[in-house]
Amino acid sequence: MNLIDGKKRREIKYGIEKRVVTLPDGTSLPSIGQGTWHMGEDPKMKEKEVKALQLGMELGMKVIDTAEMYADGGSERIVGEAVKGRRENVFLVSKVYPHNAGLDRIVKACEKSLKRLGTDYLDLYLLHWRGSVSLEETIEGMEILKKDGKIKRWGVSNFDTEDMNELWDTKNGNNCMINQVLYHLGSRGIDYNLVPWLEEKNMPIMAYSPLAQGGSLRRQLLTNPVIQEIAEKHNVQPLQIALSWTIRSNNCLAIPKAVQEEHILANAEAAAIELTNDDLNKLEKVFPKPTRKMPLDII
Numbered sequence: 351m352n353l354i355d356g357k358k359r360r361e362i363k364y365g366i367e368k369r370v371v372t373l374p375d376g377t378s379l380p381s382i383g384q385g386t387w388h389m390g391e392d393p394k395m396k397e398k399e400v401k402a403l404q405l406g407m408e409l410g411m412k413v414i415d416t417a418e419m420y421a422d423g424g425s426e427r428i429v430g431e432a433v434k435g436r437r438e439n440v441f442l443v444s445k446v447y448p449h450n451a452g453l454d455r456i457v458k459a460c461e462k463s464l465k466r467l468g469t470d471y472l473d474l475y476l477l478h479w480r481g482s483v484s485l486e487e488t489i490e491g492m493e494i495l496k497k498d499g500k501i502k503r504w505g506v507s508n509f510d511t512e513d514m515n516e517l518w519d520t521k522n523g524n525n526c527m528i529n530q531v532l533y534h535l536g537s538r539g540i541d542y543n544l545v546p547w548l549e550e551k552n553m554p555i556m557a558y559s560p561l562a563q564g565g566s567l568r569r570q571l572l573t574n575p576v577i578q579e580i581a582e583k584h585n586v587q588p589l590q591i592a593l594s595w596t597i598r599s600n601n602c603l604a605i606p607k608a609v610q611e612e613h614i615l616a617n618a619e620a621a622a623i624e625l626t627n628d629d630l631n632k633l634e635k636v637f638p639k640p641t642r643k644m645p646l647d648i649i
């Protein structure tokens with residue numbers, strides 16, 4: 351199936367590449383990338399998943415997020431297949447399990463990820479969530495990997511404000527480049543004090559599950575009359591408005607996962623949607639920023 355012609359592809363790519371976030375080391379990245387959770391689980395889906403990621407890359411979605419956890423390495427293998435011969439055009443992110451984040455295991459875990467991905471370096475390596483290994487030890491491991499050229503930079507995932515404070519107080523903790531956390535219109539807990547903390551440090555967030563994945567929160571985004579009204583005005587779909595909202599501030603890189611071609615196109619096109627102040631105010635009224643600290647939303 352090929353839903354778009356070359357001209358349309360170029361237009362979408364232009365929209366994506368115009369909208370960037372900048373990491374603390376100055377690297378600029380298009381603010382919509384691709385997630386890969388659940389890819390690599392079903393061998394029958396392999397070809398479709400590889401093609402999906404390749405279409406996303408062709409449309410300018412340069413960042414691909416995976417993890418050693420996903421399909422027990424299967425997702426990294428799919429990504430490896432998709433980026434073969436195109437490594438330079440992609441920004442590869444993978445994540446280490448907390449139990450592999452100690453000095454005795456992190457190099458091995460990273461090397462295994464590299465092998466599955468068919469590459470000799472990661473652009474970004476994240477600690478998937480905090481476990482029992484000390485931050486000091488994990489950071490040391492990340493810095494060794496960096497020095498050895500196996501990763502270009504590192505970051506964290508599922509870190510709340512207190513974790514970030516602790517990270518900052520740890521030697522080399524301020525070399526962290528990003529915090530990947532759950533974020534969408536229906537889950538705004540991080541807007542209370544984590545987003546302001548990160549903004550102060552000029553560190554972007556990477557928004558996972560930016561389309562609320564599925565289930566009742568997704569239904570809420572799909573059926574909310576305000577989102578629907580704004581979507582109609584922009585002549586787009588409600589979920590595109592939700593995605594566009596996550597990247598409204600130039601400090602957030604969203605990584606929706608999509609295998610269906612129409613989903614990939616819709617997500618890529620969302621980068622070009624310009625929400626007006628009036629749209630943002632209306633959304634703020636129905637999905638307000640929290641007025642107190644909420645537990646970090648995690649899946």
Ligand SMILES: NC(=O)c1ccc[n+]([C@@H]2O[C@H](COP(=O)([O-])OP(=O)(O)OC[C@H]3O[C@@H](n4cnc5c(N)ncnc54)[C@H](OP(=O)(O)O)[C@@H]3O)[C@@H](O)[C@H]2O)c1
Nearest residue numbers: 385386387558559560561562563606607608609610613616
């Ligand atoms: N750090 C962490 O702890 C963590 C946790 C969760 C996720 N993540 C990362 O974040 C990525 C994204 O999150 P997610 O996979 O949980 O959820 P998501 O991106 O919010 O939602 C993915 C689901 O939405 C569908 N979809 C995608 N685009 C759509 C569109 N435009 N319209 C309608 N449906 C659409 C996909 O279907 P199809 O695939 O069939 O197209 C898939 O079922 C993950 O894949 C993973 O890389 C990280």
